[in-house]
Amino acid sequence: MQDPIILRRDDILSPVEAQYWKDLLYRASKIGTEIEVATPSGVRRPVFEDAIRSALEPSGSFERLGPNGVLDVQTEHCGIEIRVIGRHPSFRALQKQYNQIMQVITLNGGRVKSTCGLHFHLLTPGLAEPVPEIIMANLWNLVRRYAPELKYLTSTGDKREALCRRRNHNSHLEMVRHSPATMTMKDIYEQLKKSKIVPEHQNFFNIQHLGFVESGSILPLHLEYRFPDATLSASAVTAFSFLFLALLLKAVNLSQFGVIHVGKIKQWRRKQEILNLLSNNDGDLATSDTSGVSDEVVSELRNGANELLELLQSLFQRFNHNQAFEVLQALADQPISLMRCAGYDWPTIEQRLHQKVKLMDFDFEKVERRLMLGIELCEWTKQLSQQHWESHVAKELLLSPGDIEKRIKKIQEFRELRWDNQKGTMTFTS
Structure with missing residues (x-):
C-alpha cells in the first residue's frame, strides 16, 4: 500500500481477537446477488420474465437453495431482477451456479444495458454476537480509499465515453464525505x-441494513455493494464475491492496529477526481460520461487496482481451490468495459476470464479413495518416518514406491497432508 496511514484507536483488537473474528466472519458470511437484466428487443417484459422464472425454478425461500440458487425473479425498472440466495462462497459451486444462470439469461435473449446493475449482499445469518465497530470502520475506509479502483474493476460499459452506468443508483457523493476518523459508524x-x-x-456502499447495539458494535451485519455494473460473465461474478469477502477479512486484520486512512490530502483529492470521472450523471442513455478517463487515468486505475489486490492477496490463500485472484488480476489489467470497447462479445469475455480458472478435476481412482480412507481412519500408524510410512502403505495397497508418491501428491493438491511424528502417520490437516 502506498503511503499507508493508520488512525489510532483505543478499541483495537488483540491478535487473538482478530484471529477469532476473521475465522468467525469467514464461516458466517454468505454472499448473494441481485442481477438486473434488460428485456430482449421486441419481446414483452412479462413474456421474458415468465421464461426466465420457468427456466431458473426459483425456490421462493431463503431456506431452500433450489436447483440454481435463485430466490425469485421480479420486475425491475430495466426489465427483470434475479435475486440469488446468499451462500458461503465456494468457487466451484458459485462458478457452476452463475454459469447456469447466465446461460438461461443468454438463451432467452437477455441483455445488459446501462440501466442494469449488479448488487452484492454480504450477510451473516445466525451471527449471535455483535461485530466490533472498528472492523466496520476499517471496511468503510477500505471501500472509500479504493472506490475508483473498485468501480473500474466492476465496470462493463461498451464505449470509452460510457465505461460505467450513471451514478444515480450507486452514488459515492455521501460516502466520500464521512470518515470514521471523526465519526462513529453509527453516526455515519x-x-x-x-x-x-x-x-x-442508493449509496455506493449501502449500510442501511446494519444494526447497532448500545456499545456501538454491529448486529446484524448486512452490507450491500451497489456499484458493480451488470455482467453476463459467471467468472467475474464469482471473483467479485470473493473480493468483497476478502475486503471484510482484511478489515479484521487492520483492526489490530487502528483504522486505515484514505490517504494523504493530495492523493485523496485525486481519488475523488477520478471517481467523479468514472461515475456521474452526465452521459447519454443512463451512462456516466467517462470521456475524461484518458489512457493515463486508466493506467492510474490499473496501478491502484493491482495495489488493492496485492493488499488482499494473502486472504485469497485462505480460499481452497480458488482462482478468484487470477480472474481479478486479469480484470485489473483489462476490466470487462475495456474488453467490450475492444470489440469482445460476452461469450468471448467469459472465455478469456475462464482461462484463468484452472480448477483441477479431482476424479479420484478407487485406489486413491482407499488411500484417503486409510489416512482418514489412521490405519497406518507407528511408522518411523514418512518414507517408512509410504513404503508400508505401498505394500498394503500393492503399489510401487513411485506410484504411491504420485498419488499422495495428487491428494495433497486437493486436501493438505502433514506428517504426524507422534502418531507415526500422515494425517489430513482439516
Missing part, C-alpha cells in the same frame, strides 16, 4: 439515513 449510518443528496439505499 444516521447521516446516510437523513441525507437529502443520496437516497439511503
Whole structure:
C-alpha cells in the first residue's frame, strides 16, 4: 500500500481477537446477488420474465437453495431482477451456479444495458454476537480509499465515453464525505439515513441494513455493494464475491492496529477526481460520461487496482481451490468495459476470464479413495518416518514406491497432508 496511514484507536483488537473474528466472519458470511437484466428487443417484459422464472425454478425461500440458487425473479425498472440466495462462497459451486444462470439469461435473449446493475449482499445469518465497530470502520475506509479502483474493476460499459452506468443508483457523493476518523459508524449510518443528496439505499456502499447495539458494535451485519455494473460473465461474478469477502477479512486484520486512512490530502483529492470521472450523471442513455478517463487515468486505475489486490492477496490463500485472484488480476489489467470497447462479445469475455480458472478435476481412482480412507481412519500408524510410512502403505495397497508418491501428491493438491511424528502417520490437516 502506498503511503499507508493508520488512525489510532483505543478499541483495537488483540491478535487473538482478530484471529477469532476473521475465522468467525469467514464461516458466517454468505454472499448473494441481485442481477438486473434488460428485456430482449421486441419481446414483452412479462413474456421474458415468465421464461426466465420457468427456466431458473426459483425456490421462493431463503431456506431452500433450489436447483440454481435463485430466490425469485421480479420486475425491475430495466426489465427483470434475479435475486440469488446468499451462500458461503465456494468457487466451484458459485462458478457452476452463475454459469447456469447466465446461460438461461443468454438463451432467452437477455441483455445488459446501462440501466442494469449488479448488487452484492454480504450477510451473516445466525451471527449471535455483535461485530466490533472498528472492523466496520476499517471496511468503510477500505471501500472509500479504493472506490475508483473498485468501480473500474466492476465496470462493463461498451464505449470509452460510457465505461460505467450513471451514478444515480450507486452514488459515492455521501460516502466520500464521512470518515470514521471523526465519526462513529453509527453516526455515519444516521447521516446516510437523513441525507437529502443520496437516497439511503442508493449509496455506493449501502449500510442501511446494519444494526447497532448500545456499545456501538454491529448486529446484524448486512452490507450491500451497489456499484458493480451488470455482467453476463459467471467468472467475474464469482471473483467479485470473493473480493468483497476478502475486503471484510482484511478489515479484521487492520483492526489490530487502528483504522486505515484514505490517504494523504493530495492523493485523496485525486481519488475523488477520478471517481467523479468514472461515475456521474452526465452521459447519454443512463451512462456516466467517462470521456475524461484518458489512457493515463486508466493506467492510474490499473496501478491502484493491482495495489488493492496485492493488499488482499494473502486472504485469497485462505480460499481452497480458488482462482478468484487470477480472474481479478486479469480484470485489473483489462476490466470487462475495456474488453467490450475492444470489440469482445460476452461469450468471448467469459472465455478469456475462464482461462484463468484452472480448477483441477479431482476424479479420484478407487485406489486413491482407499488411500484417503486409510489416512482418514489412521490405519497406518507407528511408522518411523514418512518414507517408512509410504513404503508400508505401498505394500498394503500393492503399489510401487513411485506410484504411491504420485498419488499422495495428487491428494495433497486437493486436501493438505502433514506428517504426524507422534502418531507415526500422515494425517489430513482439516
